[in-house]
Amino acid sequence: MKIWHILTREILHRWRGFASGIFAVVIAVGSLTGALTLLKLHDLQTQKILNEKEEETEKKMAVLKDEMRKATLKLMFNLLILPKQQDIRDLHMKGYPSEYMPEEYVTRLANSGIIVVRHFLPSLQQRIKWPEKNRTITLIGTRGEVPNLHKDPRKPLVQPVLPGTIVLGYGLHYSLGLHTGDKVKLLGREFTVHKCHEERGSKDDYTAWIHLSQAQELLDKQGLINAILALECICEGVEDLLEKVREEIRRILPETQVIEMGTKAIARAEARAKVGQEAELAVERERRHRTQMRSEREFFAAVLVPLVIVACAVWIGLLAFNNVRDRKVEIGIQRAIGFRAGQIMFLFLSKFLIMGLLGGFLGIFAGLGLGRWLAIVLEDDMEGIATAGELFNPGLFLLCLITAPMLAVISGWLPTIFAIRQDPADVLREE
């Protein structure tokens, strides 16, 4: 017979106490591995959420970028070419230019070979009194776009106003009860209403457009214009485009100045950047939220797990004391027949070692299950986040298989010392 026989027979004989001890170790190890598994799943879930958010942001940004490209491609930059002597403050205050330049400038530009502008729209603008209707309006004479002869011919962006026709802003046609096809007199000349604009919420609502030549006649400004709209300036880069265009136009028309009209492109670029920043902020907010959540869980685990481990250690200690008490006579007789203290110690500590090994082994898997279950309860979408195999950590497994028996042996150490120190004579005399 070997001492192992006594050990195994005793374990089988008092299996309830032994099972209870294993259960205590399972709880201790399970709480530790459960907490670590939960934190690991939290990290994986965080990574998944952030990846999804980043992917979503990237997609959103790609769509915005594409929209921006299309938008800027369509809008490009609109610039206003004015006579050099035009006071810009005066322009902004009055709402229209007050200085004039030859209409021939448009033709010169169109024939110049300028490459950054597609279309030119000459106009003559003036604030006038509409005597027939007793209104003050902005009258704009335009002849339609002059294409850049050196660029690919494109469909005109603005339809020309035909001679003898008038286009009315919303505020004018609505208040005057005018409709398309109506006849109306302006400065003594009759015009047919060609188009009535929708409400724009700008000075356009109180503007009337007629053909440039008729406007020149009515305003007595033959051969003159006071603005050229340069449309579809090629938008390769937002930053220094304006300066490039200015330089080129200044070279061709030294008696002019150029101001920017098309701010939409910049606004959209800024909007896009802002959306991008917002998306990044959203990702950052989510990251902070998840980090905070992790800290809370970490704190909870840091408090709870040691408490559980200590409670389990006390539990094992009490079970061990109970075991020693039950085996008092047995130990006494073993000492009487010559068992050495080391052999008694071996019998007890081996039992705790086996208890720790079995408990540790089972506790790891219990902890994996517990952590996974908790994660499913606490997190929203854990589908396919990690399989049990992926969660299994060999290092942790090894650590638990070492520390769990240590925990059990340490917990049972005092009762074991108590067992080997008890005087067999006292026990046998009492019995």
Add this chain to the structure above:
Amino acid sequence: MVEFKNVTKIFNGPKGKVTALDKVSLSVQPGEFLAVCGPSGCGKTTLLLAAGGLMRPSNGQVNLDGSDPYGMSPEMRSKMRARMIGFVFQQFHLIPYLTVRQNILAPSLALPTKEADQRARELISRFGLDDRAGHVPAQISTGQRQRTALARALLNKPKIILADEPTGNLDERNANIVLGYLSQYVAEGGCALLVTHDTRTAAHSTRSLKMSQGRLLE
């Protein structure tokens, strides 16, 4: 074999000091079966435990085979007990989860020998326990339990058997069987020190002493 020289054992009880052994002197030699008879509480068990190296006397000297067990380290004392002494108790004190055979073999863990298994088989056969060898103590009769305890005591071929009321829980037939085995062991060259309150047991001994209030009376 066992020699007591003016051995005194005093306990500190709740009501003051109690003298369990009062200047006891005796000697038990091989081939001798000494029965010490006395009422409960007269110090019989204390005498037996002191003889077995389990209870250090307050005064006096105990010699076992010429050595003072209390002058040895606990480890050496354990070895000496395993080698020289066999204990038999009134309550049998068998290990409840070991079979009869394993209980008999238990002392071999303290003093491993190659012939332990053979010796256990012989003892099982000799004590009529063959059909109970695989049973645990709860499954056998009291007489069989005491025979198992005696077989366990004899496994390592001890020089002395120390028996504390070995027949106290047995009927007359089983008591006679156990005492017969003890007599046989003594006849084979062993020696036995038996303490009992039953004076009939003394009939099987080669010598008997009476004990009262910790003192031996001739």
